[in-house]
Amino acid sequence: MNEFRFNIFGALIAVTAAEGAWQAFYLGVDGKRRPADFVVPGDVVESELCEYLADLYHENATPRNAKAVQLTQGLLSANEGY
Template sequence: MQDEYRFNAFGRLLAVVRANGRWAVFDLGTEGKRRPADLHVPAALAADELAQYLGDLLHEDATPRYSEVVPVALPRRA
């Protein structure tokens, strides 16, 4: 089973995917492609803690325009 969560982390679009008991983080491109982000999320972290963890990890990327980590809705599947 795979779960996916998306975030705008200080202007950086990220997908965090849980598969086989581990988290993987991907940078999302505007054309729909994803590439591995060089970020580690502990396997024991719960899904409801992801935004806070990403905020703690990436807080130095904050700007006046992008000052927080916010969830982004997954695209609707047809």
């Protein structure tokens, strides 16, 4: 699975490639995931995902959670943790 994981101002988010579109999920600390309540447009390229998510969540930035970083990139197996 082509999945990218991010820490966006403290929110753990996974974005997967699915048939020319992106699917976004919130990641829980217990390893569970739920569908995100936002859409990543299909024309956003892989290298722009972190910037797109940071722009989307910029109001959630705090002095304690002031970074938007990519945690992983590329292919992950279904059993691989974050």
